Amino acid sequence: MSTDRIITLHGEQELVQRVGHLFVASREEFLVAAADLMTWSTGVNAAFREGKRPHVVPGLTMRKLYTRRALADPESHKRLLRIAASGIEVRISDGPLAREAIIIDRRTAILAGAPVRGVRTFTVVQTPEVVEGVRSLFRATWETATDLADCTAAPPLLTDQARQILQALAAGHTDETGARLLGLSLRTYRRRVAELMVILGANSRFQAGLLARDLQPDGPH
Secondary structure (H helix, E strand, C coil): CCHHHEEEEECHHHHHHHHHHHHHHCCCEEEEEECCCCCCHHHHHHHHHCCCCCCCCCCCEEEEEEEHHHHCCHHHHHHHHHHHHCCCEEEEECCCCCCCEEEECCCEEEEECCCECCECEEEEECCHHHHHHHHHHHHHHHHHCEEHHHCCCCCCCCCHHHHHHHHHHHCCCCHHHHHHHHCCCHHHHHHHHHHHHHHHCCCCHHHHHHHHHHCCCCCCC
């Protein structure tokens, strides 16, 4: 594999500076996969403000794929509706995404890493075989996802036990400790964690735990 076709960028500012021009240059496909509206929000919106926005023109396919976390509150749902009204196809996946990515014209894939101390790492790949692999993952998930028009913004209903599990994950407890705190067997605890990750569209246990804060009855909406 040619390493000169793979670069690593740190933070949204460097993402915009180095590859923002590719957004506006897209002519065939502009595909976005994200767990929620925050993943690409800072960097991509900054690029758009600088005029580096892909134009919805004949021949350009623009699709955005999110998990149900993007429907967590009415405002997010309204944002998605505005995106769809602009001519972009939007679908919602019931499960977690294999990768959060942007794919441009089948030539470039931008993969988002998990935040580390608030900073994301972005891997920009232009190796044809890798780009096509990422695109194939996107297409497979897209085919089984639900059109936004058929989705509602109602947040998942969680039991007290589910909230306690999420809080244990957010606190960084091991499975053994979490199971002991909740009085569950280790096997049952792990099964509950796996179920919650699917319900929430979380890509990791820690990410699922962080959602506990937003799902509290008196939390932010």
